[in-house]
Amino acid sequence: MRTLRLLSVTACMAALMLATSCSSSKGLGRQRGDQQSEQTANQSKRKSSSASFAAQTSDLTDSIQRQTFLQHVNDNAQFARFVTSKIKFSVEVGNQQMTLTGNLKMKRDDVIRLQLMAFGFVEAGRLEFTPDYVLIIDRINKQYLKVPYSQLDFLRNSNIDFYVLQSLFWNELFQPGKTRLLDSHLKSFRAEAGADDDVVIALEDGKLSYRWLADHSEAHVKMANIKYEDKYRGNYQLNWDYEDFRKEDGRSKAFPMTHKVIFNTPKKDIKFDMVLNYLGSEDNWETRTELSGKYRQVEIDEILRRFMAL
Numbered sequence: 001m002r003t004l005r006l007l008s009v010t011a012c013m014a015a016l017m018l019a020t021s022c023s024s025s026k027g028l029g030r031q032r033g034d035q036q037s038e039q040t041a042n043q044s045k046r047k048s049s050s051a052s053f054a055a056q057t058s059d060l061t062d063s064i065q066r067q068t069f070l071q072h073v074n075d076n077a078q079f080a081r082f083v084t085s086k087i088k089f090s091v092e093v094g095n096q097q098m099t100l101t102g103n104l105k106m107k108r109d110d111v112i113r114l115q116l117m118a119f120g121f122v123e124a125g126r127l128e129f130t131p132d133y134v135l136i137i138d139r140i141n142k143q144y145l146k147v148p149y150s151q152l153d154f155l156r157n158s159n160i161d162f163y164v165l166q167s168l169f170w171n172e173l174f175q176p177g178k179t180r181l182l183d184s185h186l187k188s189f190r191a192e193a194g195a196d197d198d199v200v201i202a203l204e205d206g207k208l209s210y211r212w213l214a215d216h217s218e219a220h221v222k223m224a225n226i227k228y229e230d231k232y233r234g235n236y237q238l239n240w241d242y243e244d245f246r247k248e249d250g251r252s253k254a255f256p257m258t259h260k261v262i263f264n265t266p267k268k269d270i271k272f273d274m275v276l277n278y279l280g281s282e283d284n285w286e287t288r289t290e291l292s293g294k295y296r297q298v299e300i301d302e303i304l305r306r307f308m309a310l
Contacts, residue, residue, distance in 0.1 A: 060193050069199060070173075070186040072219040073212075077172040077181075078253055081108050084285075086277035089116065093270050104276065111287045112165055128289055131162040135289060143298045144291055152300060171221050171242050171256050173212060176205045198222070220245055220254065234266030248279035255279055 060066050083106045090099040103115040111130050118124035118140070128135040134152060136145045149161055167174035173181050175188060194200040194213065201212040207230060213223040221242060228236040242256035257279070263270040 060191055060199065066191045067186060069214075069216075069219065070189055070191055070201065071183050073201070073214050073221060074173055074181055074183060074186065076219055076221070076253055078170050078251075078255060079108070080251060080281060082106065082281040082283050083170070083255070084280040084282045087114075088275045088277070089114070089272065091270070091272045094268060104274070105282075105285060106166075106169060107283075107287055108170075109166070112162070112169055113289075126289060129162055129165050130288070137289065137291070137295070142295045143302070144295050145298060145300055147300070168224060168240055169259075173201070173221065174210075175203060176208075218245075218254075220256075235264070236266075237264040238262075239264075246279060249281050251279065 060069065083104070085104050087102050087104045088099065089102055090097070092098075101117050101120060103113075103117075105111070105113045105115070109131070111128060113129075114127040115123050116125045116127075122139075124139050126135070126137040126139070128137075133146055133148050138144065163179045164174070166172075173189075175181055175185055178185060188203060190202045192200055192202075193216075197216045199214045199216050201214055203210040207228055209227045209229075211223075211225040211227075212221050213225075214221050223242065224238075224240045226238045230236075239262045241260040243258040243260065245254035245256050247254050257276045259274040261272050261274075
């Protein structure tokens with residue numbers, strides 16, 4: 001039973017890492033520092049109801065209205081410092097399916113942590129992303145991997161960094177080379193009417209294409225899609241759907257409680273779902289994991305071997 005649970009935990013963590021590994025070619029995300037003042041100033045100029053906004057941007061053939069819509073989508077990004085929740089996490093690879101419970105803890109511009117539980121109450125594995133390194137911990141076998149992004153081939157080759165993951169987990173638009181997306185960057189994006197009440201947002205970057213689907217009336221990002229096309233190595237595609245938007249914990253902005261991810265590769269497809277139990281902002285936790293001398297550092301191949309054998 002313990003071995004089966006460990007297989008599930010390792011597969012969950014590996015699937016998450018692989019699913020994000022081909023989602024960028026230049027490091028995506030949202031910028032930090034004094035540039036936030038520009039974003040805050042822009043937000044204060046656009047305080048209107050959803051109905052009023054929809055009326056103002058009913059014709060997306062007009063360039064000004066397209067820009068207004070993109071600004072509204074960008075304004076919907078979360079600026080809470082912490083997001084925490086209990087989660088239900090499931091993975092499907094081929095005919096293998098696994099479901100676990102755990103915890104999600106995120107601190108803006110600092111850390112994304114997934115704790116995966118065995119038997120419902122014992123932490124069996126941990127996946128921690130910081131701006132500087134990736135940490136994977138196997139609690140059961142007292143093993144870990146802690147390396148900078150540049151030492152993981154699938155992250156280095158796609159130039160992925162912490163801000164890529166933050167953009168996806170926090171339900172935000174992003175642009176290659178940016179760690180914060182300001183209104184002045186939105187001129188690079190295209191927006192056009194899609195089916196029903198949706199708007200398709202697009203950005204091109206060499207072999208990579210980026211697509212988002214946003215709700216026209218509320219300007220919520222409902223889906224992010226990143227596709228890498230290579231006629232020699234095959235195509236890779238990451239699709240991240242967001243559902244069940246809620247305003248909890250006194251927040252003024254809605255956050256998606258359900259994340260559904262599909263990662264297509266030339267050899268296999270990986271699916272994982274993450275459902276948040278609530279939306280919290282707990283801040284009384286250590287943002288860096290310290291390990292005792294009982295843990296042994298291993299190579300990435302050893303951590304991922306069980307997953308790759310599925």
